[in-house]
Amino acid sequence: MDALELTICPSCGSTEIKKVRRDWSGRFQDQSYTVPSLEFYECPVCGERVYDREAMRKIQEHSPAFARVHTHS
Protein backbone atom coordinates (compact mmCIF):
# COMPACT_ATOMS: atom_id res chain seq x y z
CA MET A 1 0.00 0.00 0.00
CA ASP A 2 1.32 3.40 -0.93
CA ALA A 3 2.01 5.82 1.86
CA LEU A 4 0.64 8.69 -0.13
CA GLU A 5 -2.26 8.74 -2.54
CA LEU A 6 -2.70 12.10 -4.11
CA THR A 7 -5.79 12.82 -6.15
CA ILE A 8 -5.93 16.61 -6.00
CA CYS A 9 -3.10 18.94 -6.86
CA PRO A 10 -2.15 20.89 -3.72
CA SER A 11 -1.14 23.84 -5.87
CA CYS A 12 -4.05 24.39 -8.28
CA GLY A 13 -6.67 21.91 -7.09
CA SER A 14 -6.76 19.97 -10.35
CA THR A 15 -7.68 16.31 -10.25
CA GLU A 16 -5.45 15.67 -13.26
CA ILE A 17 -2.43 15.12 -11.04
CA LYS A 18 -1.07 11.63 -11.38
CA LYS A 19 1.82 9.44 -10.47
CA VAL A 20 4.55 9.16 -13.05
CA ARG A 21 7.80 7.23 -13.23
CA ARG A 22 10.63 8.66 -15.20
CA ASP A 23 14.20 9.80 -15.00
CA TRP A 24 14.25 12.90 -12.88
CA SER A 25 16.76 15.69 -13.24
CA GLY A 26 17.58 18.03 -10.44
CA ARG A 27 20.03 20.78 -9.87
CA PHE A 28 22.11 21.72 -6.89
CA GLN A 29 24.23 24.86 -7.19
CA ASP A 30 26.14 24.31 -10.44
CA GLN A 31 25.76 20.58 -10.49
CA SER A 32 22.95 18.77 -12.19
CA TYR A 33 22.12 15.22 -11.27
CA THR A 34 19.71 12.55 -12.36
CA VAL A 35 17.60 10.10 -10.44
CA PRO A 36 16.67 7.17 -12.69
CA SER A 37 13.11 5.82 -12.69
CA LEU A 38 11.84 8.12 -9.98
CA GLU A 39 8.18 7.88 -9.01
CA PHE A 40 6.45 11.12 -8.16
CA TYR A 41 3.21 12.97 -8.70
CA GLU A 42 3.04 15.51 -11.45
CA CYS A 43 0.25 17.91 -12.29
CA PRO A 44 -0.09 18.48 -16.05
CA VAL A 45 -2.07 21.66 -15.44
CA CYS A 46 0.32 23.74 -13.35
CA GLY A 47 3.45 21.61 -13.40
CA GLU A 48 3.43 21.02 -9.66
CA ARG A 49 5.47 18.06 -8.54
CA VAL A 50 4.92 16.21 -5.30
CA TYR A 51 7.34 13.72 -3.86
CA ASP A 52 6.52 11.12 -1.28
CA ARG A 53 8.93 9.90 1.36
CA GLU A 54 10.44 7.24 -0.87
CA ALA A 55 10.97 9.68 -3.72
CA MET A 56 12.58 12.19 -1.38
CA ARG A 57 14.92 9.52 -0.12
CA LYS A 58 16.00 8.62 -3.63
CA ILE A 59 16.55 12.25 -4.55
CA GLN A 60 18.67 12.77 -1.46
CA GLU A 61 20.69 9.66 -2.27
CA HIS A 62 21.60 11.09 -5.66
CA SER A 63 21.96 14.71 -4.69
CA PRO A 64 25.41 16.23 -4.35
CA ALA A 65 23.93 18.29 -1.53
CA PHE A 66 23.71 15.19 0.60
CA ALA A 67 26.79 13.38 -0.65
CA ARG A 68 28.87 14.44 2.31
CA VAL A 69 26.44 13.51 5.04
CA HIS A 70 26.46 9.83 4.16
CA THR A 71 28.94 9.00 6.87
CA HIS A 72 26.90 6.33 8.59
CA SER A 73 27.28 2.78 7.42
Ligand SMILES: [Zn+2]
Ligand atom coordinates in the same frame (compact mmCIF):
# COMPACT_ATOMS: atom_id res chain seq x y z
ZN1 LIG B 1 -1.76 21.70 -10.39
